[in-house]
Every structure is written in C-alpha cells, then in structure tokens.
Amino acid sequence: MQNSLVLIDPTAGTFAVADPTAAHLRVDDLAPHRGDGIFETVLITLHPDGTHAVHAQGPHFARFRNSAEILELPVPDETLFHAALDAVVEDFRAKNPEATALSVRYSLSRGLDTPSAWALTIPLDPKYAEQQVNGIRVVTLDKGYDAYLGESAPWLLIGAKTLSYATNQAAGRYAAAQGADDALFVSHDGILLEGPTSNLVIRRGEELVTPDPKAGILHGTTQRTVFAHAAEAGLLTSYGDLRLEDLKNADGAWLVSSVRAAVPITAVDGTDIAVDSELTARMNDWILTNP
Template sequence: MAAAPAPDSLALLDLARAEFTLVDPRDPHLRVDDLAPHRGDGIFETVLVTRRGAADHVHARDLHFTRFRASAAMLELPAPDPDLWHAALDAVVAEHRAARGDDEPFTVRYTLSRGVDAPVGWALTIPLDPKYVRQRAQGIAVVTLDKGYPAYFGQIAPWMLIGAKTLSYATNQAAGRWAAAHGAEDVIYLSHDGRVLEGPSANVVIRRGGELLTPDPKAGLLHGTTQQTIFSHAAEAGLLCSYTDLTVDDLMSADGVWLTSSARVSVPVTALDGAALTYDEEFSARMRTWVLGDPGTV
C-alpha cells in the first residue's frame, strides 16, 4: 500500500507570549465561534516558496509582510511582530520540506484572526494546484464582472476595507463559480463606472509596446506583491511601468494581458468575454523569469 501523503505543516502563534508551536494540522485547533470562520474577521497573506539550490526561498517576503501589517492597521488588529511571524513561517517551511522530502514548490498562508477573546494567528503550508502549470503555459479565458461600486470608492468609504487582504472571500469564490458556469476560468472586476480593477485573487497587468500598466490600487484593489516584483524588474530592463486607470478597450487593444498572483505567478489572458486577446508567449516567459529567477521552477 502506498504511503499517505505527508500532511501540511501548521504553526499556531501565541501573540501574547510572542511564541509559536508546530502542531498536527489534522487535529482540531480553532474554535467554531472564532471570528475568522464565523465572520471572516481577519487578514492573511499567501507566499510562494521555491527551491533555490540547497535552500528554500520565500518570494516577496518583505512585500507580503508590509501588506500584512497594513491590513492589520486597517482592521484595527494588533501590529504583527515581524520576528515572531517570520520565525513561524520559516519553521513550517522547514518542517514541510523535511516531511515531503522533495523539491516541489508550495505556498504558506499566514493568518491573523480577531479570535474570540483575543487575536490569534497561524501559518499553514499548502501545495500548489497542478492546474497552474497549464494556465501559465496556455493562458485562460476570463469574463468581466461589475464590482458594484465606482472606482476610488474606498477613498470615501474606508470602512469598506478596500485594499486590505481580509478573510471575507465568499464573493471571490462566487465570482469563480460564475466564471466556470460561463465557460471561463477567472474574472476581471470592473468598477461600476467602467474602470478595470483586479481579479478575485490576482492583479491585472497589460503591455502596450514598451510599457507595462496596471490599475492604481487607490481605485479599489489590493496592491499586488507579484505585480510589484514584475514592475521592479521591468523597470530595470528599461520598460516604462505605470499605475493608471484602464478600461476594457485598453485590455482588448493591449499587446498582452496577464493576471498576476503569488501562487500562479503570471497567467496570460487569452480571451475576454469571448473575444480573443493578443498572447505574447515570449514576454509571458520573461515575466515568470523576473519573478522566479529560474523559468523552470514551477
């Protein structure tokens, strides 16, 4: 009989004592009335981990943690202690790698919940979905959906937490189901006044000649860590990188459209609302190399 796969690794963080414990993820740990599962009242980040030589590399570690702290501030949660959270992250990475005994990439999702009586945190390793390899190589069809509010709405309604990476993902999941029911694999949200925002779990990047463009995070979206990494390398390569308002017409006329995220890296969008888009395979590979270093890593 084949051995069962090694379980994912889990660290529980005691924020008051500034310590963590590695535990069996198959055991019960979370109260059902914790405000994370009960109301989605918490924040998270998901980092990609790949093998570089003999060591594991956590991609965009600092960018993720900076956004994590910003999300905590928006939700009025305690400022996460970097020493504690980074130590817990490194511990689950090491345990996961030792248990699996392979060089396969994976992700770690670290979470801060408002808890019940006090905030609680944890870090959990998660294998990559095999479909991401196909999506990066072949591209995906996407549909647009109206987000229901105008661009820059968060500037006048900060309590909406637009720009915070919260655990409230029910509408994101619903958008994915809507896309699947309409023959697509993902969604690009539009503001009610027609500006491009983001995907349910990805940022939108387009190329127009020698320029890369992405929507301004202030328009009502999460500032992506992978998008920032791509822009940094693209600027070093001599490309102009801009944050600006985009429309569906901009996507249709672009020299390439991508959804970027930590786990999927960069996925070309080959069709939008049933219409074919330009697919630049060479530039897609270049973007993945900017993020991963080795194009064959994932």
C-alpha cells in the same frame, strides 16, 4: 503531499508546530465565524542544499501589517511571523522531501478575547504551470461599486487582504459556469480592477500598465516584482485607470499573483486578445527567480 501547520500566539510571542488535521480554532473565533481577520500567501522555493527562499517576503509582510492597521488589529510581529513561516516550511520539507516548491498562507484573526494566528502550507496546483503556458479566458464581473469608493468609505476595508473571501470564491465559480477560467472585476463605473486572487497587467507598446491601487484593489506584491524587473529591462511602467477597450486592444495582458505567477489572458468575455508569449516567459522568470 502532507500539509504542515504552525499555531502562533501573537500575545505571548510564541509558536508551535501542530497537527493540520486536528481542530484548533473555536467555532466562535471571529475568523471562521465572521471572517474578521487578514492573511497573506507567499510562494516558497525549496533548494537542494536544504535552504529555502520566500518570494517577495518583505512586500508581503508590509501589506499584512497594512491590512492589520486597516482592520484595527494588533500590529503583527514581523520576527515572530517570519520565524513561524520558516518552521512550517521546514516541517513540510521533512514530510515531503521530494517537494521543490509550495505556498504558505499565514493569517491573523481578531480571535475572541485575544487574537489568534497560524501559518499553513498549501501544495501548488499543477494547473498553474499549464496556465502560464496556455493562458486563461476571463469574464468581466461588475464589482458593484464605483472606483475610488474606498477613499470616502474606509469601513468597506477596500485594499485590505481580509479572510472574507466568499465573494472572491463566488466569482470564480461564476466564471467557471460561463466556460471561463477566471474572473476580472470591473467597477460599476467601468474601471478595470483585479481578479479574485490576482492583479491585472497589460502591455501597450513598450509600457506595462496596471490599475491604480487607490481605485479599490490590493497593491500586488507580484505586480511590483514584475514592474521592478521590467524597468530594469527598459520597459516603461505606470499605474492608471483602464477600461475594457484598453484590455481588448492591448499587446498582451496577464493576471499575476504570488502562487500562479504571470498567467497570460487569451480571451475576455469571449473575444480573443493578443498574447505575448515571449514577455510571459520573461515575467515568470522574474517572479520565480526573485527571492
């Protein structure tokens, strides 16, 4: 598939479709040079009638705006970014008429003298659909700091979705080297946090539990979608501190994210855990049909 790119000028309030294979950012732009910026990745469904749906569009942009506030970046213009998002999706559809879904990553950099921004399409990896069915094995990794550290050290930017993803990428490589499919971060004092690109949800009886965002994680848009539908289905939902034994003894556990949706965890640190295939299917129905 051919990707599409839209360059956004936050200062002028304009955007334009651009060649995704050409160079656009200066190497001393603070995004590639320092990772000094923010981003969101949204799932897009393309409908046969020519329309498209941006899943959890409002919650994604609310988190984008919150990340900008944490990094003291200019407040992003919601109308501008959403118009640019629509434009990049339509350009992608024109290039790839057979496509039915994709993801788009939109970003805001501190730039140099003025901020820079863009929206880039990313085709969905076929392995995601397989993982929704077959599940994944995870290894736990020490995050290196205690839970809730961000409340006393806001300069660490815990809870902001920044472009500084080298640690997240390294965690994925380390997990693969251990024969696992993904990683799960744990605070230095033993509180379960999140995956490198996902949130953790576990089932205990008729209740779904996810770690408290204040513990040092991103408040997941997909996790919130799951909780909203779960509550409508009669399940209890809550936020709270979880430890490794809670995961191993759960009636089901998932890593959830915008692009992968709900992926069941089948083993943690080499120990098999319970898999709830029925609820997995319901979760993915909630996520993938939610506009």
